[in-house]
Amino acid sequence: MSAADLILWALALPALGAAGIALAGRTPNLREAVTLASAAALFLCVVSLLPGVLAGARPEVSVLEPLPGLAVAFSVEPLGMLFALVASGLWIVNSVYSIGYMRGNGEAHQTRFYVCFALSLTAAIGIAFAANLLTLFLFYEMLTLITYPLVTHHGTDAARRGGRIYLAILMGTSVLFLLPAIVYTWVAAGTLDFRAGGILPATMGALPLGVLLALYMFGIGKAALMPVHRWLPAAMVAPTPVSALLHAVAVVKAGVFSVVKIVVYVFGLDALAGATDWLMAVAGFTILAASVVALKADNLKRRLAYSTVSQLSYVVLAAAVLAPLSMIGAAVHIAAHALGKITLFFAAGSIYTAAHKTEVSELDGIGRRMPWTMAAFAIGALSMIGLPPAAGFVSKWYMLSGAIADARWVVVAVIAASTLLNAGYFLPVVHRAFFRAPGTDDAQHPHGEAPLPMVIAVVLTAAGTVALFFVPDMPLALARGMLEAR
C-alpha cells in the first residue's frame, strides 16, 4: 500500500469503525470488538507511515477542491506524525478503559458514545495530516461538533450548560477569529499550504503580522489560552473517558498542535522574531493563573482541567520563544503531556467508578485500596511537575534549554514557579492517598480496585509515561525533523 493510501485509510478507518459500531449497536460485545479493532487498525496504519516520515518522506494526497485553488489535501510531516501517533495510540488504551468505565457505571446511550468517539478520531487524524489551513479548519470544526454529543452525554441541565459553554467558546472563537485569519492569510499569501519557513510575504508589516498572530492564537480556542479557556473546565461534565481522551489528548492537543504548526509552517520562526512578546506574557499568565485555580479546586476533575489549561500554555509559551530547542520542547510536550494527563484522568475515573468519589478531600488513604491506580496517578503527577523518571521532564528540559539559550529569564522564572505550583497541587493528592488514614465512613463502603480493563489502561499509560522518559528518541527525532526542513 502506498503512503497516500495509508493516509486515506487512516482517515477512513475510524469513520468505517463508527459505521460498524452503529450497526453492531444491539450486541455490546461485538460493538466493543469493532471499536477495538478499528483502533488497532488505525494505529497500525499510522505506525506504518512512521519509518518513511523519519527517513524524510512527506507523503501527500489531495482529495477534492472545494474552492478554486484550495484543496482538501493531506500531507504527513513530522509534527503531524507525532500528533497522529499519540492520538491513535491512546485511542486503543482509551477504548479498553471506556469499556470498563461505561459498563462499570451503567451509562446510557453507549452506542452513540462509541460512534462519536470514533468519528472524533477521524477529525483528529484529519487535523494531524492537514496539508493546508482550509483542511485544518474543516476538521477542527468537525472535531468541535462531533465531541459536543460526548460532552453533553448525560443530557442533564449541567451537561446542557457545559455543552453551551463548550460550543460557544470553541465555535465562537473559530468563527470570530480563526476564519478571518485564514481568509486574510489567503489574501496576503495567495496560498494556505503549510510550508517550511512560512508562507506569509516578507513585506508584511509588523502590525498586520501581530494582528494576524493574535487572531490565530485566540481563534484556536482549543489551545485554551486565557481568556478563552473556560470551555475546558465546562467540558468536564462529560464521562471521564471523554475527558481523558478528548480533553487530555485529541481536542486540546489539536489546539496546541495547530498553534505550533501555524507558528512553524505559516509564519515561520524567522518572520515572527520580536512579534511574540505579548504571546509569551499571555501564555505565562495562563500557566500561573490556571495553576493557582487548580491549587484551590477540590474537585479532582476540575483540578485536572485547570492543570491542563496550564500545561497547554507551556506549549504555546515554548512556541512563542521561537528558539529551536524550545520548539522541540513544545512538540515533545504534546506527547508527554498527553500520556501523563490521560493517566491522571484515567485514575480520576477509576476512583469515581470504584469509590464514587470526586473530591480531593475524600481521598484519604485510598492508595491502600487502589494501589495500582494511585501509583499510576503518582507517575502522572511527576510528569506534570516535570520530574524524572517521567516524560514531562524531557519536554521541560528542552523548553528551559531554549529559554536559557535565548536569555529569556522571565520564561525561565515562569516555568520554575509553575513547577512549584504543580508540585503544590499534585503532591498533596498523592500524600493523602498513601500516607493518611482512611476516613471513618470508608469502612462501611468497602471497595477495591476499579474493573480490570480500567486498571490495565491506567497502568499502560503510566508505563508509557515512564518509557517516554527513558526512550524519547522517536518524538525527539520527529521534533527535529519539523525544524530541519527550514
Added chain:
Amino acid sequence: MNIAPHLPALQVVVPLICAPLAVLLRRGTPAFLVTTLASWTAFAIAIALWLQTAAGPPISYEIGSWAPPWGIEYRVDRLSSFVLLLVSGMAALMLPYSRASIEREIPADQHYLFYAMFALCLTGLLGITITGDAFNVFVFLEISSLSTYVLIALGRDRRALVAAYQYLVMGTIGATFIVIGIGLLYLMTGTLNMADMASRLPDVRATRPVLAALAFLTVGISLKLALFPLHQWLPNAYTYAPSAVSAFLAATATKVSVYLLIRFFYAVFGADATVRALPLGEILMALSIAAMFVASAMAVFQDNAKRMFAYSSVAQIGYITLGISFDSVTGMTAALVHLFNHAVTKGALFLLLGGAAAVYGGTALGRLAGMGRVMPLTSLGIVVGGLSLIGVPGTAGFVSKWYLILAAVQAGQWWIVAAIVGSSLLAIAYVWRFVEVAYLRDPPAAAPLRREAPAGLLVPACILVAATIYFGLDTRLTVGSAAGAAAMLLGGGK
C-alpha cells in the same frame, strides 16, 4: 421539428400551459402528474440552457420572431441560466414532496387548484428570470405574486389568510412601485427592452425621472426580496403557508427578486449609475448588516421553528445583498453563490420542518422536545442545514461565507468582516436552540414513538440536505457559474 432553438420559450410556456390543464383535469392525481411532468421538463430545459450558456455566448430569443427592441426578447446568459437552473430544480424536487404534504394540509377538493397555482408561480418566476423585456418582468412578477398569495392562503392555519393578505398589500405596493419605475424608464428612453434601455440610459442618466425610476424600482424590488426593514410580510407568510409552499418560496421567490435587483442595478442602469454614483451601495450595505443582526437576533427569540428559520431567511438575504453592495467581482460571486446555497439550505430546512409538522402537528419548539430520538433522520438533516446557515466548513454555507469575507478583506473593510462573523454567532445561537430542544430534552410522555416522516416527505428533503453538503465540497457548478456571471456583470474588471 427541431425544438432546440425554442428552448427559451418552452422554459416558460411548458409550466404556463400546465396550469390551465391542471384546472381542467379537476382531480388531484392527474393534476399532480401533469404539473410534476411540466416541472421536470422545465428543469431539463434549464439544464440544457445552462450547458449552452456555460460553453457559448448568451442566447437571445425573439418571441414570435419580432426582433427587439420592438418585440419581446428572452435572454439567457450565464446569470439567468444559473437562476433558471435553481428555480426549476427546486420546483422539480418540491412537487413530488408537495403531494404527500398537501394531503395533510389542504382539503382534497382544492388539490388541483394548488397544482395550478404552483405551476403559475413557477411560470412567473422563470419568466422574470428569462425575459429581457422590462414590462414583461412586471407581467411575470404579477403572475408569480398573485399565485403566491393564493398558495399562502391555502395554509391550514386560519392565520394564513391574514398572512396572505399582509403579503398581498405589501406585494402590491412593491409591484406598483416597480411598474411606476418601468413606466418612467420607458418615458425617458422610449424602449422596454432591457439591453436597449441600458444603451440609451447613459444619455439621460442624471435626469430626475430616471433617478425617480431607480428609487421606485429599488424600493419595489426590495419589498419583494424582503430586504430589511421591508421584510415584515415574510415571517408570517413562511410560517403559516403550507409546508411545500414555504419551502418553495424560501428557496426561489426572494432569490428571483434578488436576481431582478442585480439585473436592474448592474445590467440596466449599470454600476456607474447606481452603486458608484449614488450612495446606494452604502445604503444597501447598512441595511444588509442591519438585517444580519436584527433578523438573526429576532430568530433567536422565536418559539416556532418555522418562524425562526423565516427570520433567519431575512438575515441570510442580508448576506446576499451585502455581497452585491461591495461592487466587486468577489462580492458579486459571494452574493450569487449564497443566493444558490441559501436556497438549497433553506429549502432543505423547510422541507424537513414540513415532515416534522406532519408527525407532530406543528413546529412550535416546545412540541419538538426529544425530536432527535423520534425522528433521527429529520433532526440530523435540520442540524446539517443549521450548520450551513452558520457557515461550518464542509457545508454550502461555508463557501458563501468564505467569498463574502474574502470580498470584505479585499475591500479592506475589516469592520464588515467583524459584522459577518459576529452575526454568524447569532446563527449558532438560534440553531443551537433547536439542537438543545431536539437532543437534550426528553420527549413528552404523549410523544410519538420513533416515527420518521413518510418517505414522500423525507426523500426530497434528504436530497436537498445531501446537496447542502455536496455544494460545500464541490463548487464547480456554483462558484463556476457565479464567478462567470459576476465577471459578465462587472466587465471582468475591478
